[in-house]
Amino acid sequence: MNDTIEKLGRMIERQLPDHPDRAARLLSTAYGAVSAQAGLFPSKRRTRSREYLQSYTARLLSGMLRDPSASAVVNIFMPSEIFCALDMPITAPEVLATYVVNTACERVFIETAQDNGASETCCSFHKVLSGMADSGILKKPAMIANTTLACDANQLTFRRLAELWKVPHALVDVPYKIDEEAVHYVANQLRATARVAEEASGRKLDPDRLRECVARSGEQIKNFRKYLKRRKQVHFTESLTPEMLHIVCNHLYLGSEEGLKYSRMLLKDAEKAAPRGSEKRIVWMHVLPNWQESIKTLFQGEQNDTIEIAACDLACSALLPMNPDEPYESMARRLVYDTFNGPGIRRIQGALELCRSQEADGVVIFCQWGCKQTQGLAMTAKRVLEAEGYPTLVLDGDGCDRANGGAEQIVTRANAFIEQLTVS
Amino acid sequence: MITYLCKYTPLELLTAMGADLMEPNRDVRDFRHADALIHSSVCNHAKILLEECLAGDAAGTDLLLTNCCDSVRRVYDTVKEDPQLKSRLASMEMLDLPHNAYGHAIDSYTEELIRFRGRYEASSGHTFDRQRFLESWKKQADEWEVFSERGDFIAIMGARVSNELRARIRDIMPLPVIDLTCGGLRSMPQPPAEAFKRSCDGCEGDPSADRSGETWLMDDRALMRAYAEALLNQIPCTRMEDVSPRNELLRRKSLKGVVYHSVKFCDYYSYEYADIRRLTELPVLKIETDYTSQSEGQLDTRMKAFAESLCPSGKTLPDSDGTISRASNSADSAEDIFVGIDSGSTSTNVAAISRDGRLLASSIVRTGARAGSAAERAYEDVRQQLGRNAARIRSVTATGYGREFITFADSTKTEISCHAKGAHYADPDARCVIDIGGQDSKVICLDEDGNVMNFVMNDKCAAGTGRFLEMMAHTLETDLSSMSRLGLTWKKDLTISSTCTVFAESEVVSLIAENTAPSDIVHALNKSVAGRTCGMVKRVRGSGPYMMTGGVARNKGVAQEISSRLGEPLSIAEYPDLIGAIGAALFGAQN
Known part of the structure; x- marks a missing residue:
């Protein structure tokens, strides 16, 4: 992390206790600058698609920090098409926290969240969001919406934020059992969520617009599936941040024009990319610590051409066809049949499928601090994946808190794993 | 035998099918079996289940879990996907528990219960006995009603407590203790009156009628729905959507205090504790355990201090062995x-x-x-x-x-009571005492008479304590008094990001390797200690005037950092190490 960012982070930390509005303006301006830079002067070292989505995401966050009153704070699995059809910008803890850690000021929010009751062992993404709300840097949005998929932290954070901000809260309970009865149950809850969003936004949801959004989602998912087919034949020089962007785009931006545009650009980038060489290919499970230089150095083709991340299971957990004529059922099906829902073996099988389709050489299971879903599954997944011939590394770390980064430990483990793969 | 964990498990239904029930809830020495099977950061109570399946009483039983939390789901996955582990159980099943308690959620849980009942009847050969079911349900509801009418009590809330810890709390507290955690008393309402009614020729609707030829008035599905609704509408655990009924418990006049428990790596019960502190005036003690018997001494200290603060004045608490303190009866004298x-x-x-x-x-x-x-x-x-x-x-x-x-x-x-007493004696204006000792750091809020209003202690972790500074002094090859001076002459504002003592030490080693000035490193360490300490002040809602006691109070750098973070001056006791001892002596004089 360079000195300028460190200085900015410290400046925000200093301003926060007494001048949260000033800190919000600083952060908003910084993200505005990131957006402008990526949009107007895209780096030639990065793909066009990455620069485009980075610019869009930074712009969204910048706006949200300035004035979130027309937006919604949601969890990453919440179907986005409803909000898109109502022109409500949305954001999720994973997006906010990833930007915040890359601005070197996450600790102050995490400490604020813990001072206000968050458990130390809770997911850091959620703590950053809570801390931003508690400290007053993130003002109240129009509403909160979350699904119970995929983790317990959703139940805690979003309920509490709704109470703190005193804004409407829509909860979508996703059953553990995977069948059409569950789809029906979830679809009805999504209809109720749409009513809450209508009231919060003061706009009427146009069914045709919703169908349009769902149709766009379908096309975006189709494009991403095509990209995955192409991905196994090519080599990209960077992968940590793009995989994070895939995660965000394939959940939070489904239904948006920007999401669809990104998927088209991504496909083009993949078509232009150099054919794959002898580099080893990894399937990554869960989020990626794209703030951590040591991990970037190890897993990005840019600096190290022996290994690259071919796909991430969280970005590919629900690439299902969408039917615009049944928008609610389609969105509900995506939730219910998501590989992160139900028994853990579904998620392992999803990763296995990715390993096969991407001709992967190994798997990294990234145990995000506080994520019991992933931590609890890691040893079982390692056993199953290795039995199928995919060497697997369980890596403890944090996607948004440098305090849990443990750089030396992570690098040693990751290095040993890379050596294990590259000699075999 | 059925092994279960969750209060939403249909225990009455199981009783009606002749099942014996077992709830694994004992402390363990360590997690040697579980740690070999699942990540160590999964909730310790969920890991108990793995211990019990492998080496405890759950082996050979039918395991019936609910989809209650991430950790339990993953423990279930771990057993299910491991043939060897699975073979230790007679059977295993998970009920899909909704997150809310109305409409479709009740229908859904009703179907889940009916399906489960059918499967259990088929596998066990036992049939559902409706009369027994209703009696069991009524018995549970009666127990809840008895509780509702009882006198003054202390509640255990938050995450479940082990049998051993529950017994310790009951021993120490000066009032009856009710376990209202997710493993405690279930708040089942009475079965609907119609559920008991039968009909027979010529005596339809008369519950006292002859049973021959009779049929139940309420059909089976309606009964199961009423039961599902009753289960889901218990005082909710915090995984449920609507947790407002939990607040009703806190409004009971007979509730005199709360022991709020959390289990290591269970995150569900963190915000509620903060809310109770924020929204009520109830005396609350927060404790965290990891389902082992480690740190019993520290826990006892906290619980006894809490009991002391609840105890009516003049009443002496029993010691842990049950004997009463032996205070001197000597006559008053100026020379005593x-x-x-x-x-x-x-x-x-x-x-x-x-x-x-x-x-x-x-x-x-x-x-x-x-x-x-x-x-x-x-x-x-x-x-x-x-x-x-x-x-x-x-x-x-x-x-x-x-x-x-x-x-x-x-x-x-x-030591909580003694530090409060000693601090009040040293500075009667002090309202918040920050004591940082060797392995403890604590924050105690006082009233104007020096009584303990509230307190919080660090968990069993050296971060933010004197031992942390001692270890870092060793790494920096200096001593504590030099460290105290060094911390005041820093130039560059650095941050030690690791909160863990071991990882912080490796950060310090890296900084030394980078030729960072020792004064800057010490300042970063002081900030780390101050950050944790001020976090505790906020958790306990402490407010000035502040006083610092304990050996670390002699460290000027730490004191300065704490004062700067609090935004208020910090008075340092004249004999910071002796405050606890002086407080103890004052108690002796008082007796």
Whole structure:
């Protein structure tokens, strides 16, 4: 992390206790600058698609920090098409926290969240969001919406934020059992969520617009599936941040024009990319610590051409066809049949499928601090994946808190794993 | 035998099918089996289940879980996907528990229960006995009603407590204790009256009618739906969507205090504790355990201090062995001397005071391996300082971790109460005492009379304590007094990001390797200690005037950082290490 960012982070930390509005303006301006830079002067070292989505995401966050009153704070699995059809910008803890850690000021929010009751062992993404709300840097949005998929932290954070901000809260309970009865149950809850969003936004949801959004989602998912087919034949020089962007785009931006545009650009980038060489290919499970230089150095083709991340299971957990004529059922099906829902073996099988389709050489299971879903599954997944011939590394770390980064430990483990793969 | 964990498990239904029930809820020595199977950061209670499946009473039973939390789901996956582990159970099943308690959620849980009932009847060969079911349901509802009408009590809330911990809490608290955690008393309402009604020829609707030829008025599905609704509408655990009924518990007039428990790596019960603190005036003690018997001493200290603060004035609490404190009955005299001994993890501090509170003698020795011997040495030192006046010692009161090992003490008192007493004596204006000792750091809020209003202690982790600074001084190859000075001359504002002592040490090593100035490193360490300490002040809603006690109060860099973070001056006691001992002596004088 360079000195300028460190200085900015410290400046925000200093301003926060007494001048949260000033800190919000600083952060908003910084993200505005990131957006402008990526949009107007895209780096030639990065793909066009990455620069485009980075610019869009930074712009969204910048706006949200300035004035979130027309937006919604949601969890990453919440179907986005409803909000898109109502022109409500949305954001999720994973997006906010990833930007915040890359601005070197996450600790102050995490400490604020813990001072206000968050458990130390809770997911850091959620703590950053809570801390931003508690400290007053993130003002109240129009509403909160979350699904119970995929983790317990959703139940805690979003309920509490709704109470703190005193804004409407829509909860979508996703059953553990995977069948059409569950789809029906979830679809009805999504209809109720749409009513809450209508009231919060003061706009009427146009069914045709919703169908349009769902149709766009379908096309975006189709494009991403095509990209995955192409991905196994090519080599990209960077992968940590793009995989994070895939995660965000394939959940939070489904239904948006920007999401669809990104998927088209991504496909083009993949078509232009150099054919794959002898580099080893990894399937990554869960989020990626794209703030951590040591991990970037190890897993990005840019600096190290022996290994690259071919796909991430969280970005590919629900690439299902969408039917615009049944928008609610389609969105509900995506939730219910998501590989992160139900028994853990579904998620392992999803990763296995990715390993096969991407001709992967190994798997990294990234145990995000506080994520019991992933931590609890890691040893079982390692056993199953290795039995199928995919060497697997369980890596403890944090996607948004440098305090849990443990750089030396992570690098040693990751290095040993890379050596294990590259000699075999 | 059915092994279960969750209060939403249909226990009455199982009883009606003749099942024996077992709820694994014991402390374990360690997690040697579970840690080989699942990540160590999964909730410790969920890991108990793995221990029980492998080496405990759950082996060979039918495992019935609900989809209640991430950790339980993953423990279920772990067993299910491991053929060897799975073979240790007769069967295993998970019920899909909704997150809310109305409409479709009730229908969904009803279907789940009916399907489960069918499967269990088929596999066990037992049939559902409706009469037994209703009796069992009614019995549970009666128990809840009895609780609802009872007198003053203390509630255990939050995450479930082990059987052993529950028994300890009951031993220590001065009032009856009710376990209202997710593993405690289930708040089932009475079955609907129609459920008991039968019909027969000529006597339709008469519950007392002859049973021959009779049929139940309420059909089976309606009964199961009523049962599903009753289960889902218990006082909810915090995984459920609507947790407002939990607040009703807190409004009960007969509730006199709450022991709020959390389990290591269970995150569900964190915000609620903060809310109780924020929204009610109830005395609350927060404790966290990991389902092992480690740190019993520290837990006892907290619980006894809490009990002391709840206890009506003049009433003496029993010691852990059940005996009553042996306070001196000697006649009042201006010459009487009272001794307090604070047996801490690093040092044993002894203070001798006169009845009017003058400090007459004191001694500080390293505690070492034997708390009792260190106390004897320090006490002897004080006796020598007092010379002939030693004969006027009227009482010896022990406090601190080692208090139970000081056999010559007349009485014991927790260090929370003693620090509060001592701090109030040293500065009657102080309302918030920050005490950082060797392995403990604590924040105590006082009222104007010096009574404990609220307190919080660090969990079993050295971060933010004197031991943390001691370890870092060792890494920096300096001593604590040099460290105190170094911390004031920093130039570059660095941050140690790891909160864990071990990882922080490796950060310090990296900084040394980068030729960072020691003063900058010490300042970063002071900030780390101050950050944790001020976090505790916020958690306990402390407000000034602040006073700092304990050995770390002598570290000017730490004190300065804490003061700067609090935005208020911090008064340092004249004898910061002796405050606990002085408080203990004052209790002796008071008795």
